[in-house]
Amino acid sequence: MTWAEQLLGCLQSSEIDLAIYVPDEVLTPLIDGASADPGMDAFAASREEEAIGIAAGYAMGGRRSVVMMQSSGFGNSVNALASLVVPYQLPVAMIIGERGVLGEFNPVQVPISRAIRPALDALGIPHRTLERPEDVEPVASRVIQQSFRTGSPSVLFINPLLTGGKADR
Amino acid sequence: MSANRTAYRVMSRNDLTRRLVSHLSGNEAVIAGIGNTNFDLLDAGHRPENFYMLGSMGLAAPIALGVTLAQPDRRVIALEGDGSILMNLGALTTIATLAPANLTVIIWDNGLYQITGKQATATAGPTDIVRVAESCGIPQSYWATDQSHFEQLVTTAVSTNGPHFIAARVDDASATARPERNPVLWRDRFMTGIGTRAERSV
Numbered sequence: 001m002t003w004a005e006q007l008l009g010c011l012q013s014s015e016i017d018l019a020i021y022v023p024d025e026v027l028t029p030l031i032d033g034a035s036a037d038p039g040m041d042a043f044a045a046s047r048e049e050e051a052i053g054i055a056a057g058y059a060m061g062g063r064r065s066v067v068m069m070q071s072s073g074f075g076n077s078v079n080a081l082a083s084l085v086v087p088y089q090l091p092v093a094m095i096i097g098e099r100g101v102l103g104e105f106n107p108v109q110v111p112i113s114r115a116i117r118p119a120l121d122a123l124g125i126p127h128r129t130l131e132r133p134e135d136v137e138p139v140a141s142r143v144i145q146q147s148f149r150t151g152s153p154s155v156l157f158i159n160p161l162l163t164g165g166k167a168d169r
Numbered sequence: 170m171s172a173n174r175t176a177y178r179v180m181s182r183n184d185l186t187r188r189l190v191s192h193l194s195g196n197e198a199v200i201a202g203i204g205n206t207n208f209d210l211l212d213a214g215h216r217p218e219n220f221y222m223l224g225s226m227g228l229a230a231p232i233a234l235g236v237t238l239a240q241p242d243r244r245v246i247a248l249e250g251d252g253s254i255l256m257n258l259g260a261l262t263t264i265a266t267l268a269p270a271n272l273t274v275i276i277w278d279n280g281l282y283q284i285t286g287k288q289a290t291a292t293a294g295p296t297d298i299v300r301v302a303e304s305c306g307i308p309q310s311y312w313a314t315d316q317s318h319f320e321q322l323v324t325t326a327v328s329t330n331g332p333h334f335i336a337a338r339v340d341d342a343s344a345t346a347r348p349e350r351n352p353v354l355w356r357d358r359f360m361t362g363i364g365t366r367a368e369r370s371v
């Protein structure tokens with residue numbers, strides 16, 4: 001099984017039935033897998049903070065979704081997290097394709113990748129990084145379950161060591 | 170299609186909010202945007218299905234969209250200021266694309282960022298927010314020309330398939346009510362109101 005198939009399995013077994021995404025190339029197999037899954041709806045939002053707003057409403061409406069984005073999109077998400085998801089204590093599960101590390105070719109991806117974990121720590125949002133195929137299922141399913149059980153946001157980083165990263169073309 | 174917005178009557182936001190609430194049958198969820206928008210909704214009388222945004226400027230429509238997708242059988246209304254919708258116009262394209270039948274977006278257009286010091290917004294100038302919504306792909310987008318027209322539009326919105334988009338030119342009277350600054354309280358009350366959280370005695 002690929003990492004994307006494993007992760008999709010975790011989403012399904014966590015009763016997530018909606019994926020809201022702003023595209024990221026390395027997440028494409030996951031986005032495509034969610035879109036093709038008959039038990040799941042998937043659509044693109046125009047901006048990451050919008051995706052988080054939709055996920056917040058979906059959670060209060062009693063259902064589970066996941067937000068998928070590129071690490072650069074975290075920069076577009078901060079106020080939605082800081083003034084909605086964190087203070088209202090909403091379970092918003094995020095999957096972030098990580099750019100700017102381990103062989104990045106584009107310098108503009110690097111600064112946000114340096115800021116993202118300190119920012120998540122400052123906001124009190126738990127995060128784990130998936131680097132090895134054998135970690136995907138045990139780590140992802142626990143992080144997602146904890147997010148919904150405790151009414152807290154969470155982030156899973158999809159690292160280039162897992163995906164091979166994005167090639168410079 | 171709308172004529173020049175300056176042709177339409179400037180109405181009291183507080184009064185229109187009361188008129189809106191008086192046309193709700195009881196179980197519609199209302200997501201009210203930052204500042205005056207949610208202050209006046211509270212002033213119109215708290216309903217358990219109200220959600221008050223203490224922050225997250227510009228996210229009333231996305232939150233409402235999320236509730237419509239989770240609860241397709243419930244009508245959901247997003248109340249948002251003009252300055253707030255301008256922060257996230259892309260959300261209108263997502264709403265147009267998904268076209269949820271149970272969603273209505275209402276914009277209180279005072280042409281101002283009122284609460285931060287009455288700076289002018291683009292809608293005070295060249296931007297017609299109803300034409301913006303139409304161009305995004307929400308065909309049922311209308312200006313309320315006066316109070317009774319607003320009530321007609323609301324009646325249609327809560328009884329026919331949407332998405333619906335209604336904008337009204339409103340005044341800049343100061344809203345007097347203030348929801349308690351307690352995010353978790355409002356989350357719990359809202360979720361209890363829309364049946365996703367059981368009321369528990371401690």
Ligand SMILES: Cc1ncc(C[n+]2csc(CCOP(=O)(O)OP(=O)(O)O)c2C)c(N)n1
Nearest residue numbers: 204205226250251252253281282283284285
């Ligand atoms: C992300 C963000 N930017 C700016 C602000 C400051 N702010 C709060 S309310 C507001 C104006 C909202 O304008 P509008 O939605 O038109 O409502 P009005 O005040 O006119 O009733 C601004 C700029 C904020 N709270 N959050």
